[in-house]
Amino acid sequence: MSRKFATWDTAIIALTVLVLIIASLVVDNFGTSRNFTFMVLDLLPIILVALPMTFIIVTGEIDLSVASTLGLTSSLMGWFWNHGLSIETIIPLCIVIGAVAGVLNGFLITGLGLPSLAVTIGTLALYRGLALVVLGDGAVADFPFNYTGWVTGTIGGGAVPNVLILIVVLALIFGVILHATPVGRSLYAIGANAQAAHFAGIRVARTKFWLYVVSGAVAGLVGVLWTLRYSSARADNGAGLELAVVAAVLLGGVSIFGGKGSLPGVLAGVVLLTALQNALRLEDVSGQALNIVTGALLVLSVLLPNLISSIRGNWQRRKLRQSAA
Amino acid sequence: MSRHRLAAVLAATLLVAAGCGGTTKDNQSDSAGTQASATADPNAKLKEGLKIAYLPKQLNNPYSDVETSGGEEAVKELKGEYKKVGPNDAAASSQVSYINTLIQQQQDVIVVAANDPNAVCPSLNQARTAKIKVVTFDSDASKDCRDAFINQATTQGIGESLAKMALEQAGGSGDIAVLSATPNATNQNAWIEVMKTELAKPEYSKLKLVKIAYGNDDDQKSFQEAQGLLQSYPNLKVIVAPTTVGIAAAARYISSSSYKGKVQVTGLGLPNQMRQYVKDGTVKKFALWNPADIGYLAAYAGAALASGQISGAEGDKFTAGKLGEYTIGKDGEIVLGPPTEFTTENIDKFNF
Numbered sequence: 001m002s003r004k005f006a007t008w009d010t011a012i013i014a015l016t017v018l019v020l021i022i023a024s025l026v027v028d029n030f031g032t033s034r035n036f037t038f039m040v041l042d043l044l045p046i047i048l049v050a051l052p053m054t055f056i057i058v059t060g061e062i063d064l065s066v067a068s069t070l071g072l073t074s075s076l077m078g079w080f081w082n083h084g085l086s087i088e089t090i091i092p093l094c095i096v097i098g099a100v101a102g103v104l105n106g107f108l109i110t111g112l113g114l115p116s117l118a119v120t121i122g123t124l125a126l127y128r129g130l131a132l133v134v135l136g137d138g139a140v141a142d143f144p145f146n147y148t149g150w151v152t153g154t155i156g157g158g159a160v161p162n163v164l165i166l167i168v169v170l171a172l173i174f175g176v177i178l179h180a181t182p183v184g185r186s187l188y189a190i191g192a193n194a195q196a197a198h199f200a201g202i203r204v205a206r207t208k209f210w211l212y213v214v215s216g217a218v219a220g221l222v223g224v225l226w227t228l229r230y231s232s233a234r235a236d237n238g239a240g241l242e243l244a245v246v247a248a249v250l251l252g253g254v255s256i257f258g259g260k261g262s263l264p265g266v267l268a269g270v271v272l273l274t275a276l277q278n279a280l281r282l283e284d285v286s287g288q289a290l291n292i293v294t295g296a297l298l299v300l301s302v303l304l305p306n307l308i309s310s311i312r313g314n315w316q317r318r319k320l321r322q323s324a325a
Numbered sequence: 326m327s328r329h330r331l332a333a334v335l336a337a338t339l340l341v342a343a344g345c346g347g348t349t350k351d352n353q354s355d356s357a358g359t360q361a362s363a364t365a366d367p368n369a370k371l372k373e374g375l376k377i378a379y380l381p382k383q384l385n386n387p388y389s390d391v392e393t394s395g396g397e398e399a400v401k402e403l404k405g406e407y408k409k410v411g412p413n414d415a416a417a418s419s420q421v422s423y424i425n426t427l428i429q430q431q432q433d434v435i436v437v438a439a440n441d442p443n444a445v446c447p448s449l450n451q452a453r454t455a456k457i458k459v460v461t462f463d464s465d466a467s468k469d470c471r472d473a474f475i476n477q478a479t480t481q482g483i484g485e486s487l488a489k490m491a492l493e494q495a496g497g498s499g500d501i502a503v504l505s506a507t508p509n510a511t512n513q514n515a516w517i518e519v520m521k522t523e524l525a526k527p528e529y530s531k532l533k534l535v536k537i538a539y540g541n542d543d544d545q546k547s548f549q550e551a552q553g554l555l556q557s558y559p560n561l562k563v564i565v566a567p568t569t570v571g572i573a574a575a576a577r578y579i580s581s582s583s584y585k586g587k588v589q590v591t592g593l594g595l596p597n598q599m600r601q602y603v604k605d606g607t608v609k610k611f612a613l614w615n616p617a618d619i620g621y622l623a624a625y626a627g628a629a630l631a632s633g634q635i636s637g638a639e640g641d642k643f644t645a646g647k648l649g650e651y652t653i654g655k656d657g658e659i660v661l662g663p664p665t666e667f668t669t670e671n672i673d674k675f676n677f
Contacts, residue, residue: 029430032429034429038426087347139417139444141443152447230444231444232441237417240416277422278426282426282429282430286384286410287384287413
């Protein structure tokens with residue numbers, strides 16, 4: 001079983017590398033350093049939110065409220081800024097508020113034992129609604145240039161975007177936790193069988209609770225980055241991002257039923273989706289066609305592993321029958 | 326234990342951050358880079374083969390399709406390469422990736438209707454650094470991140486046009502009424518104010534504005550308000566509706582009543598909605614800016630910018646094909662001109 005999923009990760013990573021190489025050769029202006037910066041900025045929110053999302057989906061749960069948490073922190077960031085708070089206070093405050101949004105999710109799911117799908121669909125609407133209450137249809141835009149410029153800028157004006165440091169550091173931390181610590185192993189155990197994990201001494205509820213808090217905090221951070229990137233605090237910021245994130249995580253080979261998946265696969269999934277969209281857009285493929293391509297890719301990503309395993313199963317059964325006869 | 330420590334660290338961070346008084350709205354120094362404007366050569370020839378890309382608020386919107394169709398026509402006249410791209414949703418930030426793509430494709434001109442005046446700003450400025458000219462239409466971006474803005478109409482122009490049409494249709498004298506949108510609709514109120522100033526002039530002295538009614542941009546309410554106006558003011562000669570919903574509802578009521586032919590309806594309307602009332606004689610004339618002309622003018626403005634004919638500075642002049650000569654106003658604004666008037670003679674030429 002685990003070998004099969006290892007294969008899927010490798011396949012996605014190989015496919016991503018292939019797409020990157022082909023796009024650089026075939027698509028004009030794809031392989032330039034400026035386009036690299038644009039791509040990193042486009043994948044920044046997806047990749048950061050995907051890190052805790054991977055953890056949550058590995059445990060067999062889901063968090064659909066992330067994009068609304070992002071919108072709420074973006075709104076509040078504008079509101080605080082208008083009310084004279086300093087940006088150095090606002091940024092940590094927004095991350096804490098994101099974490100608090102996660103605390104509510106975590107409490108409802110682990111404290112009251114409600115299903116995460118239902119809870120986070122509810123808070124998806126709730127947090128977006130609150131964001132609209134805070135800022136309405138308005139936008140706050142006059143954030144200081146040294147902050148907005150940092151998010152869109154590159155190291156020393158070169159090819160490496162500043163935010164790439166953030167992505168690398170966070171991806172390393174999450175990757176090490178998931179793949180090289182007991183906490184990481186326990187997440188897989190919870191996802192494979194929560195009851196068995198409980199009897200094995202893993203604090204299932206507590207672990208899940210903290211995952212939601214971390215997910216909220218990261219969404220809060222991304223809300224800040226999003227606001228600074230577009231120099232625009234708005235209630236509708238990031239609408240629909242949760243679907244892009246879940247899509248990338250699943251494409252990266254994480255099982256929606258929990259227990260399986262790896263972070264490198266997820267990172268490849270995010271890069272694959274972003275690079276594909278970027279390349280197709282450079283080739284003037286229309287937005288609708290773009291949606292069709294990504295949609296088809298996702299269906300395939302769920303279909304193919306299942307198809308392969310059932311073909312393998314059939315083949316093995318037939319072999320067994322033959323040897324029996 | 327660890328939880329308490331975490332909370333303490335967070336609280337301390339917040340206190341420190343709050344205490345040391347960092348960058349706030351009031352004390353920030355605005356260091357955003359401003360563009361050095363190039364000098365223009367009014368005699369420069371318009372270049373051929375310019376790549377002009379349109380980025381409307383979102384694709385598949387009938388109104389913006391008409392706007393960009395005018396752009397396509399103009400780009401063809403300019404012997405340039407026309408392109409239209411855009412997101413499927415009108416979210417504030419979804420245009421940015423498209424702008425980035427257009428930068429990568431090294432377009433010469435980007436014509437954009439900004440979903441958010443600020444969210445598109447950093448990428449538009451990146452485009453300008455890459456020597457791409459940026460023209461906004463429909464809804465402007467911040468003025469420091471585009472070269473020119475095509476303004477469809479000025480408040481003054483619309484107010485004057487409404488007053489003029491009312492005078493014509495009333496035959497020079499009589500009672501008129503306004504059927505507006507909501508009592509606090511910004512655009513409508515501004516236009517009505519200009520209209521009132523106009524009515525105070527001597528040539529309008531025989532025209533009497535008896536009532537301003539509000540149909541709340543709701544078809545049924547507007548219909549009832551039109552009905553009410555005629556019952557309360559039997560001598561009414563003209564209803565002026567500066568809203569597409571109001572004018573259509575008023576025309577529908579008049580066309581099915583005994584007032585048809587006696588009371589005129591005019592104002593701002595969409596040709597497709599008003600066609601039948603113009604044909605059956607209920608409406609003689611109404612007005613609106615022509616969306617196709619907005620896209621058309623934007624292409625010529627962009628081409629003039631990219632060819633170095635104009636720099637976007639106030640007072641620069643250029644010729645926009647069939648629309649004639651334009652002068653750039655304050656803050657890089659180019660006003661399309663007085664609204665187009667639609668009558669039974671020309672209405673079949675418009676489809677929007």
